Amino acid sequence: MKALVYNGPRDVSIENVPDAKIERPTDALVKIVVTNICGSDLHMYEGRTGMESGRVLGHENFGQVVEIGSAVDRVKVGDWVCLPFNIACGFCENCERGLTGFCLTTNPGSAGAAYGFDQMGPYAGGQAEYLRVPYADFNALVLPPDAEEKQLDYVMLSDIFPTGWHATELAGVRPGESVAIYGAGPVGLMAAYSAMIKGAAKVMVIDRHPDRLKLAQSIGAIPIDDSADDCVEQILNQTGGVGADRGCECVGYQCHDHHGHEVSNLTMNRLVDSVRPTGGLGVVGVFVPKDPKGPDELAKKGQMAFDFGKFWFKGQAMRTGQANVKAYNRQLANLIHAGRAKPSFVVSQTLALDEAPEAYKHFDDRDHGWTKVTLKPAA
Numbered sequence: 376m377k378a379l380v381y382n383g384p385r386d387v388s389i390e391n392v393p394d395a396k397i398e399r400p401t402d403a404l405v406k407i408v409v410t411n412i413c414g415s416d417l418h419m420y421e422g423r424t425g426m427e428s429g430r431v432l433g434h435e436n437f438g439q440v441v442e443i444g445s446a447v448d449r450v451k452v453g454d455w456v457c458l459p460f461n462i463a464c465g466f467c468e469n470c471e472r473g474l475t476g477f478c479l480t481t482n483p484g485s486a487g488a489a490y491g492f493d494q495m496g497p498y499a500g501g502q503a504e505y506l507r508v509p510y511a512d513f514n515a516l517v518l519p520p521d522a523e524e525k526q527l528d529y530v531m532l533s534d535i536f537p538t539g540w541h542a543t544e545l546a547g548v549r550p551g552e553s554v555a556i557y558g559a560g561p562v563g564l565m566a567a568y569s570a571m572i573k574g575a576a577k578v579m580v581i582d583r584h585p586d587r588l589k590l591a592q593s594i595g596a597i598p599i600d601d602s603a604d605d606c607v608e609q610i611l612n613q614t615g616g617v618g619a620d621r622g623c624e625c626v627g628y629q630c631h632d633h634h635g636h637e638v639s640n641l642t643m644n645r646l647v648d649s650v651r652p653t654g655g656l657g658v659v660g661v662f663v664p665k666d667p668k669g670p671d672e673l674a675k676k677g678q679m680a681f682d683f684g685k686f687w688f689k690g691q692a693m694r695t696g697q698a699n700v701k702a703y704n705r706q707l708a709n710l711i712h713a714g715r716a717k718p719s720f721v722v723s724q725t726l727a728l729d730e731a732p733e734a735y736k737h738f739d740d741r742d743h744g745w746t747k748v749t750l751k752p753a754a
């Protein structure tokens with residue numbers, strides 16, 4: 376089958392690889408209809424992880440079940456499914472508590488597995504014609520009859536919509552509150568969208584790319600351009616000088632100033648400054664235990680100069696980590712089905728899988744008009 380293979384830093388190509396197949400009785404085989412490129416893929420694409428060459432990328436997958444293992448009895452051949460990027464067992468201590476991003480079974484010795492991801496198990500990604508889905512009865516979200524028609528909405532349930540939602544959950548967003556969101560990439564936009572759905576009174580999104588800020592504005596958020604003025608000051612001005620009730624970090628360890636220089640503590644310290652005393656911080660941007668190519672000595676060790684004194688003095692709370700997609704994807708699917716949510720507003724390109732290497736380049740350069748790329752292996 377055809378698949379997108381990671382060869383090394385900024386080098387991906389479409390190759391013929393062995394067909395994905397049922398390996399265990401609990402597996403399903405899914406024909407991929409839509410698969411997205413994610414900001415998380417870019418950390419790997421840029422060579423800023425330990426990703427091994429030869430692996431197939433892609434963890435945001437949607438398609439149709441073509442085969443099931445002998446122990447699968449809920450999911451049927453022909454079902455339209457969206458696959459959470461987390462691969463979870465459903466029966467370990469963490470899965471039992473809904474923490475499927477930290478499954479103890481699927482990536483032994485660690486917590487949490489995913490398709491086509493560094494440090495998250497050996498699983499192949501779905502930027503390919505077919506995908507093997509472990510523990511399919513637990514993992515696959517079977518979609519309603521409008522699945523094919525709303526495929527660009529439902530595919531966002533694999534990651535960015537639940538992840539954006541998770542950011543607002545971790546921060547503790549409640550109706551009527553104000554929220555500051557760092558990053559207007561797909562994840563930040565979904566956090567803003569989630570905050571709007573939850574009834575936030577004021578949502579502010581910080582970035583410097585006009586096309587992304589415009590999308591934030593299109594859903595009713597206030598765009599804050601940090602290349603024009605100090606973004607913290609702009610947020611304080613918007614919140615009577617005290618700061619937002621809640622703050623979300625949706626950028627991650629490769630955050631940079633608007634000239635492109637990486638400053639690893641930039642968003643975290645600005646988040647503390649932007650949120651009021653006793654406010655909540657939700658951090659879904661990825662940070663890593665070590666980053667050998669990081670911009671400074673601390674970053675190389677996965678550390679940063681965090682304004683802990685200020686954070687403590689303000690009595691803020693912070694929660695972090697991978698999204699537990701299954702905790703939210705069914706409810707968010709209901710919102711899509713009912714016409715109450717349309718997360719496909721972030722999609723800028725729908726391309727054939729063959730065009731993925733070019734698409735990676737544009738998305739990685741954050742070229743104007745490349746906000747979210749979806750790929751169609753069958754096109």
Ligand SMILES: NC(=O)c1ccc[n+]([C@@H]2O[C@H](COP(=O)([O-])OP(=O)(O)OC[C@H]3O[C@@H](n4cnc5c(N)ncnc54)[C@H](O)[C@@H]3O)[C@@H](O)[C@H]2O)c1
Pocket residue numbers: 413414415416417418534535538557558559560561562563581582583584587601625626627628629630631632641642658659660661696697698741
């Ligand atoms: N926790 C999870 O489960 C989860 C899931 C998906 C993605 N992620 C992570 O979320 C992060 C964002 O993903 P994405 O797909 O939106 O990526 P992206 O790279 O497309 O978007 C990041 C945005 O942040 C902006 N940015 C950079 N520095 C900034 C700064 N100092 N202030 C404000 N904005 C800044 C960039 O201009 C860009 O628009 C990545 O780290 C990704 O790995 C986490």
Ligand SMILES: [Zn+2]
Pocket residue numbers: 412413414415416434435460534535
């Ligand atoms: Zn993703």
Ligand SMILES: [Zn+2]
Pocket residue numbers: 463464465466467468469470471477478479480481
């Ligand atoms: Zn588990």
